[in-house]
Amino acid sequence: MDIDDFPTTPFHLSEAVEHGLTHDQVWRGVATGLLVRLGSGTYRRVDTPDSVELRARAVRCAVAADQILVDRTAAWLHGVDVHTFAESDLPAAVETCSLRGHRATRRRELSGRQRDLLPADVVELDGLRVTSPIRTALDLGCHLHRRDAFAAMCLLARLHGFTSADLASELPRYRRRRGVLQCRPLTALVEPRVESHREAWVLLEILDEGLPRPESQWWIEIDGVPTYRLDFAYPSARVCVEYDGEEFHDLIDEQREYDIARRRWLREHGWVVIVVKRGDFSGTARTRWIRRLEAALAPTYTNRRWTKW
Helix, strand or coil: CCCCCCCCCCEEEHHHHHHEEEHHHHHHHHHCCEEEEEECEEECCCCCCCHHHHHHHHHHHHHCCCCEECCCHHHCCCCCCCCHHHHCCCCCCCEEEECCCCCCCCCCCCECEECCCCCCEEEECCCEEEHHHHHHHHHHHCCCCCCHHHHHHHHHHHHCCCCCHHHHHHHHHHCCCCCHHHHHHHHHHHHCCCCCCCHHHHHHHHHHCCCCCCHHHHHHHEEEEEEEEEEEECCCCEEEEEEECCCCCCCCHHHHHHHHHHHHHHHHCEEEEECCCCCCCCHHHHHHHHHHHHHHHCCCCCCCCCCCC
C-alpha cells in the first residue's frame, strides 16, 4: 500500500470502511510505518505534522459524547497557544473533562477530570465540544502560573471580544474554587489590547509595582497621521515601555532597523523610551527597568516655599 491510500485527517478504526479500507489494511499501515497510532483505535498518516489541534481532532473519532475539551487545549483551539517551549517536541496530553455524573476518561492520551459546566460554557468548533473563550480564560486564570494565566486571559479577550467586566460577571460561580484567589485580581487587570504573551507580562509587572496603568497600543500622530504605535504609553508624561521580542527581530533586519529609527525619533521629540527584553522579568534586570520607569513618571512639579523676610 501507498501512503496516499490513507485519509489525510485522523480517523478511527470504525471509520475505515468509509475510507475504503479494511482493518487489516490499517494494521499493515501501522506495521509498515505509514500510519501512527494516536490513541485507542485512532490513527493518522505519518506525514501529518503532530500538534495539539490535530490530537484534539483525533479525539473526536473515539472520545465519548460527554467529553469536552478544556483548559490549554481549548485555548489552542480558540487561537491562543499557552503550551510551554518544552512541550513543542512532544505535545501535551489533550485536556478534557466529563460533565458531573459521568466517569472521567482513563485514556492515556487524554488528561481527564470532571467539572460542572452550564450549556453556555460549551461551544462547538468543527464538531468538537470546547469550553467557551470566557470559560476557558477563567479556568486558565485559576490553573496556570500567574504570568501565563494573565497572558492567556488577555489574548483570549483580544481574539474573542470580551472584557474584564464580562469575566468579572462570571466570577461568583468560582467562589471557593481552587485557584480563584489568583484569578479574581487578574480578572480586574485584563487588557484586551495587548498583542503577545510577553507584552502581557510587561503590563503585569507595571501594575504589580502599583504604577499607573499605561495606555496600550498607543498611536503617535505626525501631521495628523497615525505613524508610530507604542506597546505601552503615558502620553502626558511622554514615557513609553516596549517589549523587544528579540526572538523575532533577530530574523527580521528590516523590523529591527525600523524599531531603531522609531525610537530615535521618539527620543528626539522628548519621549523616554524604556525597552524590556526577554530576560528582564526577574532579578536585577527587572528592578532596573522598573526603577527607571518610576523615575520617569515621578512628578517634577513642587510647591514653592515662600520665606518671610
